[in-house]
Amino acid sequence: MSPVKRRILVIEDEKNIREFFDDFLKSEGHEPIVVNCAEEALSKSRDSKWDLVFLDLSLPRLNGWDVIRELKEIQPGIKIVITTGYPCDMLKEEGERCGVVDFLQKPFLLDDVSAVTSKHCL
């Protein structure tokens, strides 16, 4: 259990992965806000501040990179971790250009999620 409760936005269109994040981050003592689309994420981000964002790059309708840019416009300095089933190394260059803080390669285990969360929510 993490000593500090963090507000973590999870943007993931796959129901089971979304539910996993919700359950697991709560069990770790955090406050996850899970949404299934970029539009809802952007809307909520206008009213709330996040300590960390887990973003699935392959979202319906909107391009994941555009979503990152918009999130950064709304909340400069926002920490975004890309979660993806695509090979992460092919996304690194564009990710760094967009200022994402990390990548979480699917499939991941609980320790992977914990480690990324702890690393960026000191």
Place this chain on the structure above:
Amino acid sequence: MDTSPLILVVDDEQEHGCLTGEKLKNTLNAEVRYALTAEECLECVGGESYDLLLLDFALPKMNGLELLNRFQEEGNNVPVVMMTGQGTQKIAVEAMKFGARDYLVKDDAFWTVLPLVVKRVLTEEKARQRLKELEAQQAEVAQLRKMNEIVVTLSHNINSPLAVILSNTDILLRKLQDASYREHLEKIMSSGRKISEIVFKLSHLVRPAVMPVKKGGEAGNVSGEEKDISNRG
């Protein structure tokens, strides 16, 4: 020419053929072989790969046009320059229709024009071959790109449901203390990891140039409907 072109001179007038060959050796540094008849020519062409054939029309038994026709039928694309006698330009035109690259009239200008025409045809053929190679390379690149996209999409489509299997198995492993349950879960976890390793290796066999994430979401999920991978077959 970078290397000596290999030219076959097919002429039943042996002396004219030899002089032609000598001219090509002296002016184009060509390597020259000779044939006196169509049969000899076919034998030579069957045994070696020539850069150019200098073919006399008036050969005994099988004339130059018939020989050209034979090459076409056999799919032999060796560049041919037809030699014709004076006043036989009609034959030359026919030869061009049958696929000859050019023709030479055996007149006073023959010895001057010969190296120029042969050199041009050889250069054009070289350019043609280069273009062919480039087209083949382009087709290969396109094929590889297509394969990359398939592999990358495949890895995404496997990794996402695998994330659900492994993360949930991990949760159960943390919650369940019963050794008999844990043994089964460990097997699921171990097999899932193996699949993950295979997908990783596969996705790194090819180096994808671009990620196939399109504007408006990934292919196959453009409707915006919520995905529930638990129901997938």
